Amino acid sequence: MRDRIQEALKRSKADYTEIRIEEKETTRVVFRGKELETANANIDKGGIVRCLIRDKGWGVTTFNNLDDLLTKVDQAYQCAQVGTVPEPIELALVEPVEQITTAEMKRDFRDITLAEKKALAERYNQVLLGHSDKIIDTQSVYSDVFTHLVLANSEGTYIEQEKPSVMVAAFATTRDGDNVQQAYESLADTRGYEYVLDKDELVRKAAQKAVDLLEAKPVKAGQYTVVADQMLAGVFIHEAFGHLSEADFVYENPKAREMMTMGRRFGRDILNVFDDGSIPDQRGTTLYDDEGTPARRNWLIREGDLVGRLHSRQTAAKMGESASGNARAMNYRFAPIVRMTNTAIDNGATSFEDMIKDIELGIYACDAYGGQTQLENFSFSSGYAYMIRNGKIAEMVKDVILSGNLFSTLENIDAIGNDFKWLNTGGGCGKGNQFPLPVGMGSPHIRIQNVVIGGE
Amino acid sequence: MDILKLLKQQAEQVEVLNLQDEKTTVEYEANQLKTCTVAETKGTAVRVIRKGQLGFAASTGDTVMEKLAANALESASYGDAAPFSFPGSQPAPNVCTFDQTIADMPIARLVEIGKEILDLILPVEPEARCNIALERSIVSASICNDKGLDVSFKNSPLSLSVEINRVEGDDVLILYDQVGTTIWEKDYLEFARRLVEKLIRARTITSIKSGKMPVLFAPSGTLAFGLPLSEGLNGKAVYKGTSPIAAKIGERLFDEKITVMDDGTIDGKFASACYDDEGVPRRRNILVEKGVLKSFIYDLKTAAQSGVESTGNASRGLFNPPSPSLTNFIIEPGETALKDMLAGIDEGILVEDLLGLGQGNIISGAFSNPLALAFKIEKGEIVGRVKDLSIAGNIYELLKNVGAVSKEAHWVYSTFYAPYVLIPEMNVAGRS
Numbered sequence: 053m054r055d056r057i058q059e060a061l062k063r064s065k066a067d068y069t070e071i072r073i074e075e076k077e078t079t080r081v082v083f084r085g086k087e088l089e090t091a092n093a094n095i096d097k098g099g100i101v102r103c104l105i106r107d108k109g110w111g112v113t114t115f116n117n118l119d120d121l122l123t124k125v126d127q128a129y130q131c132a133q134v135g136t137v138p139e140p141i142e143l144a145l146v147e148p149v150e151q152i153t154t155a156e157m158k159r160d161f162r163d164i165t166l167a168e169k170k171a172l173a174e175r176y177n178q179v180l181l182g183h184s185d186k187i188i189d190t191q192s193v194y195s196d197v198f199t200h201l202v203l204a205n206s207e208g209t210y211i212e213q214e215k216p217s218v219m220v221a222a223f224a225t226t227r228d229g230d231n232v233q234q235a236y237e238s239l240a241d242t243r244g245y246e247y248v249l250d251k252d253e254l255v256r257k258a259a260q261k262a263v264d265l266l267e268a269k270p271v272k273a274g275q276y277t278v279v280a281d282q283m284l285a286g287v288f289i290h291e292a293f294g295h296l297s298e299a300d301f302v303y304e305n306p307k308a309r310e311m312m313t314m315g316r317r318f319g320r321d322i323l324n325v326f327d328d329g330s331i332p333d334q335r336g337t338t339l340y341d342d343e344g345t346p347a348r349r350n351w352l353i354r355e356g357d358l359v360g361r362l363h364s365r366q367t368a369a370k371m372g373e374s375a376s377g378n379a380r381a382m383n384y385r386f387a388p389i390v391r392m393t394n395t396a397i398d399n400g401a402t403s404f405e406d407m408i409k410d411i412e413l414g415i416y417a418c419d420a421y422g423g424q425t426q427l428e429n430f431s432f433s434s435g436y437a438y439m440i441r442n443g444k445i446a447e448m449v450k451d452v453i454l455s456g457n458l459f460s461t462l463e464n465i466d467a468i469g470n471d472f473k474w475l476n477t478g479g480g481c482g483k484g485n486q487f488p489l490p491v492g493m494g495s496p497h498i499r500i501q502n503v504v505i506g507g508e
Numbered sequence: 509m510d511i512l513k514l515l516k517q518q519a520e521q522v523e524v525l526n527l528q529d530e531k532t533t534v535e536y537e538a539n540q541l542k543t544c545t546v547a548e549t550k551g552t553a554v555r556v557i558r559k560g561q562l563g564f565a566a567s568t569g570d571t572v573m574e575k576l577a578a579n580a581l582e583s584a585s586y587g588d589a590a591p592f593s594f595p596g597s598q599p600a601p602n603v604c605t606f607d608q609t610i611a612d613m614p615i616a617r618l619v620e621i622g623k624e625i626l627d628l629i630l631p632v633e634p635e636a637r638c639n640i641a642l643e644r645s646i647v648s649a650s651i652c653n654d655k656g657l658d659v660s661f662k663n664s665p666l667s668l669s670v671e672i673n674r675v676e677g678d679d680v681l682i683l684y685d686q687v688g689t690t691i692w693e694k695d696y697l698e699f700a701r702r703l704v705e706k707l708i709r710a711r712t713i714t715s716i717k718s719g720k721m722p723v724l725f726a727p728s729g730t731l732a733f734g735l736p737l738s739e740g741l742n743g744k745a746v747y748k749g750t751s752p753i754a755a756k757i758g759e760r761l762f763d764e765k766i767t768v769m770d771d772g773t774i775d776g777k778f779a780s781a782c783y784d785d786e787g788v789p790r791r792r793n794i795l796v797e798k799g800v801l802k803s804f805i806y807d808l809k810t811a812a813q814s815g816v817e818s819t820g821n822a823s824r825g826l827f828n829p830p831s832p833s834l835t836n837f838i839i840e841p842g843e844t845a846l847k848d849m850l851a852g853i854d855e856g857i858l859v860e861d862l863l864g865l866g867q868g869n870i871i872s873g874a875f876s877n878p879l880a881l882a883f884k885i886e887k888g889e890i891v892g893r894v895k896d897l898s899i900a901g902n903i904y905e906l907l908k909n910v911g912a913v914s915k916e917a918h919w920v921y922s923t924f925y926a927p928y929v930l931i932p933e934m935n936v937a938g939r940s
């Protein structure tokens with residue numbers, strides 16, 4: 053295959069050509085309620101060719117039939133002829149690399165029978181079902197994905213990577229009359245099957261939360277001091293801020309560039325934010341991105357000031373900066389676009405106790421149930437939450453939806469915890485039509501003043 | 509060897525889906541034509557029932573059929589009891605989903621349509637950055653099973669989507685719309701003209717005092733009702749008992765001005781077809797009639813579990829087994845002209861887009877969302893854009909009392925058809 057790829061690259065008439073071949077084997081087991089809903093293995097194998105004609109544009113072909121790469125390269129070249137960019141597209145310089153890496157798993161999930169994986173998901177489902185008679189529906193998911201990826205380009209880069217990933221997730225739905233509540237926990241890892249074993253505690257936590265939520269009262273709308281747990285803070289920094297750091301948002305938009313000017317004050321001195329695809333074994337870890345750029349740590353906010361952004365080779369060249377290792381594609385059906393890897397608020401100095409002790413009336417919001425941002429505006433649901441009364445965690449409340457303006461909200465972060473944590477959940481990030489892309493998120497607890505909480 | 513034959517020797521029931529898709533996409537990024545993509549997909553998915561147990565497997569690429577068959581059989585050996593049988597051939601409505609004009613459309617024509625859209629927007633708003641995607645596919649699919657069912661479809665979906673982005677200082681305005689059709693439509697730029705109108709309207713920024721007021725939902729705004737309702741009407745949620753309306757067939761749910769339908773038989777619409785993804789004929793399902801709950805939607809499995817018939821709503825991707833899903837989702841237009849609805853509002857808002865729809869515990873009907881795009885209505889006139897507002901409520905309460913439903917209606921995001929809906933009084937919250 054390597055010979056055929058390199059031959060096709062050599063024959064390309066484009067200024068730059070890139071070929072990515074991916075083979076993905078997926079196993080998925082899903083129990084829902086008392087039933088097994090899914091237990092199957094799928095194979096997805098295909099490729100993508102991307103050609104750049106500098107003064108025209110990009111041409112892309114994706115395909116399942118890998119027999120005739122030469123034709124695919126030619127077709128992509130024809131597609132690139134269609135473009136009419138006003139000025140030539142440049143790519144930031146990246147040293148060509150030749151590297152072949154293989155995955156090391158302690159217990160390789162490809163050696164585990166479907167029967168055993170089914171038994172694991174079934175056990176977690178039993179934990180959910182057996183937890184309370186208020187539980188009317190469950191979902192227990194096991195999935196693993198083994199990806200073999202080849203990336204080569206006309207500059208001499210040739211990278212082969214193996215990417216394993218294994219995940220379990222537990223959903224519980226409870227009901228009491230018209231009151232229906234849901235809770236969720238998940239765990240993902242890149243290191244092997246053993247990391248998803250013995251997770252009964254985690255699963256039970258989802259069940260108990262769904263039960264507790266039945267008793268919770270809806271939160272009263274208003275403005276509160278909010279303490280966000282690591283999960284909610286991690287999702288917040290990813291969704292509300294991280295996406296604005298993606299250079300494809302600003303690189304051809306002078307007004308947006310103004311909004312994201314380097315040095316602009318984004319928060320108080322205590323606020324530090326980074327994206328780093330080189331941290332071992334995190335969900336968004338990519339030693340090389342899908343353009344062959346090595347991962348590195350990119351500081352985005354340092355001591356409250358905006359100091360960096362995330363790039364593909366194209367956005368980096370356009371802005372006179374260097375490629376940051378953030379060009380990622382969900383699979384062979386997509387060209388890489390600027391994406392986050394592992395994004396986090398760096399550790400701070402405040403203990404959780406100190407953070408809440410002076411709050412007379414506030415909210416401790418945990419977990420993210422979903423969220424959406426539209427540039428500076430965001431809206432997030434927390435999975436569950438508690439009132440904070442007189443410096444103490446009090447009763448559970450539900451339907452806590454935080455919304456606001458990014459700039460004022462970041463400015464209102466007035467305490468950052470000393471309890472940093474990476475979150476190993478199974479979810480992913482969506483951008484354009486590429487969803488879900490595995491990303492990592494991390495944060496300590498944070499405290500935010502004057503957060504608007506919606507509700508009736 | 510033919511995989512249907514191969515599997516029939518080893519299982520009681522077999523179903524084979526073959527899918528082939530060739531998609532051409534032309535993308536404008538920040539007003540510039542930058543990327544052109546041709547994507548080909550070819551794959552096979554099989555379901556088997558062996559010893560009464562259901563199995564599934566799928567693959568793309570040059571996977572050998574023997575491996576695919578083995579995966580499906582292994583899946584069945586751990587599968588749960590299948591409560592249903594694959595269907596035989598049934599007569600289906602004649603639904604048009606293929607148009608040679610679209611199938612033959614050259615890349616140059618897609619490029620030209622993109623330019624026509626830009627030519628509508630940029631003269632009005634030179635500062636706008638438009639991302640436009642023009643996508644044309646030719647999809648062939650076939651389903652055959654051991655009962656002799658052998659149906660094939662050919663679709664020619666064309667989708668045009670536009671995202672307009674205008675940043676002024678810290679004010680960011682984003683407008684998005686998308687249309688999809690499988691039959692060439694003469695007035696294919698109507699949606700773009702509507703966007704331009706919104707863009708002009710959004711220039712004036714005004715303010716409104718928060719509190720209780722009439723709220724007029726534009727067709728795109730009625731997704732706030734449509735999304736929770738689509739979950740509640742899903743046969744799977746009904747069977748699992750998570751739908752809040754599970755036991756309410758025949759009961760009055762909403763104001764009698766509200767009628768809701770699922771119709772997979774409309775010519776040219778994205779979710780239309782002669783058959784659903786299990787080979788059951790598509791049809792028109794009345795879900796809520798004059799406020800009264802009439803029916804849910806089902807695929808074969810959920811129908812069998814619930815002791816009813818499939819409503820022809822099975823939907824699947826290559827790598828997922830079928831599940832019930834709405835086709836074209838329709839809130840029926842009403843009796844009142846939009847201008848009369850506006851005229852009756854002394855002070856209120858028009859809701860175009862909500863932020864964060866579909867998040868949270870949406871099946872309960874509850875929603876609480878900031879407004880991404882809303883306008884102030886004053887003495888019957890739309891006077892300007894209002895920012896930083898949010899609304900919250902529960903659709904099963906709100907829709908009990910509907911002020912009016914407009915005669916005017918249009919398609920939102922290809923598969924949702926809705927009129928303007930007036931809620932006489934709702935709490936609108938401000939940011940501070």
Ligand SMILES: [Zn+2]
Binds near residue numbers: 295480
């Ligand atoms: Zn994201």
